[in-house]
Amino acid sequence: MGNKKLTTALVLFAKDEGKSIGPLIDEAYSYINKGDIFVIDGHSVDNTASIVREKGVGLFLDEKKGKGNAIQLAINSIERDVLIFMDTDGSHRPQEIPLLLEPFLVDESVDMVIGSRFKGGSEELSGSFQENIRFLGNVLGTFIVNLIWKVKLTDIQNGFRAVKRDTMREISLTEGSFAIEQEMVMKCLKKKKKIIEVPSLELRRKYNDSHIAPFEMLPKYIWGFIKNIF
Numbered sequence: 001m002g003n004k005k006l007t008t009a010l011v012l013f014a015k016d017e018g019k020s021i022g023p024l025i026d027e028a029y030s031y032i033n034k035g036d037i038f039v040i041d042g043h044s045v046d047n048t049a050s051i052v053r054e055k056g057v058g059l060f061l062d063e064k065k066g067k068g069n070a071i072q073l074a075i076n077s078i079e080r081d082v083l084i085f086m087d088t089d090g091s092h093r094p095q096e097i098p099l100l101l102e103p104f105l106v107d108e109s110v111d112m113v114i115g116s117r118f119k120g121g122s123e124e125l126s127g128s129f130q131e132n133i134r135f136l137g138n139v140l141g142t143f144i145v146n147l148i149w150k151v152k153l154t155d156i157q158n159g160f161r162a163v164k165r166d167t168m169r170e171i172s173l174t175e176g177s178f179a180i181e182q183e184m185v186m187k188c189l190k191k192k193k194k195i196i197e198v199p200s201l202e203l204r205r206k207y208n209d210s211h212i213a214p215f216e217m218l219p220k221y222i223w224g225f226i227k228n229i230f
Helices: 021-028 048-055 067-077 094-106 129-149 165-171 180-190 214-229
Strands: 008-014 037-041 058-061 082-087 110-116 161-164 194-199
Touching (some): 008 021, 021 048, 037 067, 048 058, 067 082, 067 165, 067 180, 082 094, 094 194, 110 180, 129 180, 129 214, 161 165
Parallel strands (some): 008 037, 008 082
């Protein structure tokens, strides 16, 4: 029997996204109540924070320690059953929020739902040299995870996902960087938690450059694998 009484929140991660965050919040209102929308701001130097305050949604400042730290802040601070994590650069589409939530409503054993770019497509996952490096790293990491835990996942690194807050608190996340998405998956599989993927179309970001530096992140991803395999 499905669990239809779960409380949900949309958690938006932002750093200097003043050009895109306002319209994104407006669009999100169609799927999430204003009181259930929260922004984790990475100490933006533009007008991101002032726009968020103007929109009247919840605002937290992270500790300047990376996206992983911001995710942990959300998990520890936002008291909802299910948290939807979403970037604010225009690459994630609010109209896909119901797709991320549906598996929780029909199967109470689901712990995490990932929006898979390999099932839905991406304008940003490959193209430039750095994007190709990210693509190859994701493919290799996903292959290893599938091999070890005998699952059939396709996109373990996409940040557009929904998670049960209690599950995330149970698995004790520690990564401070973007490698936290990978850590979530690996720790959930180690504890036999249920992960579902749904198709997600990733758009090319509208403004600014990605905050992910592939060569800087590579050692963190590799070390994260080593730590979390055992």
